[in-house]
Amino acid sequence: MYNERDLEAFSNAKNLVKLMKRYTDFNKHTLDVTMNKGESFSRREAHRYCYLVKEGYFKINATNEQGDHFLMLMEAGHIIFFPLYYSIVFNDLVATALSEAHCLRIESEFLKKVIALEDPHNHIALRYLTQVSRHFYSSLALITLSSKQRIIYILIELIDTFGRHTKAREIELPSFVNYETIAEFARCSRSYTISVLTTLRKQNIISSKKSRWIVLDEDLLRKEDYGQKKRYV
Structure with a gap:
């Protein structure tokens, strides 16, 4: 070992x-x-x-x-x-x-x-x-999840792998993160991905700006993960 x-x-x-x-x-x-x-x-x-x-x-x-x-x-x-x-x-x-x-x-x-x-x-x-x-x-892991769960899962993976804390509760994601890349990574249609992310934005969980995407409340996002306790990475 x-x-x-x-x-x-x-x-x-x-x-x-x-x-x-x-x-x-x-x-x-x-x-x-x-x-x-x-x-x-x-x-x-x-x-x-x-x-x-x-x-x-x-x-x-x-x-x-x-x-x-x-x-x-x-x-x-x-x-x-x-x-x-x-x-x-x-x-x-x-x-x-x-x-x-x-x-x-x-x-x-x-x-x-x-x-x-x-x-x-x-x-x-x-x-x-x-x-x-x-x-x-x-x-x-994505194979076992619903479409919405896959989008949430990808966001959490991006946080865990590439996220950068800018404030006490805010996490900045890399510049390549946008609707198209999240849809591709989650294997969902762009229209459905936009719908899910728009809901998260209205709940003040994420903020999408031209320069960067920001996770405003990581705890709430993880609660949206529908109890997927078992992580694969």
């Missing part, structure tokens, strides 16, 4: 970059890149690379014959398309920047070499799997 703090201490993004910089060919195999809001890249197109997010937010979707399905969000410190397998898998995954984002593009073979030499206990891979499994558990 692994202690989560120990796992985080060794495998965090800052330490990973430090490990890679021990190698003289670091600059040859990495590149700082900026992604504009809405810019996308697929696992198939970028199979030679993985991306360490330094700043900003991404959504990961599965795009196939059945449609376009939201899977998870990734933020600073996460690695997009981590080279966990030797073969190319999950080619239908697409990463899209939800804001201007800054990443370190890493050649997958270089990262594999560094991990093999510097991380024999696979702490970095385990941390990646922990992050991804939490996101997938959250996605599975």
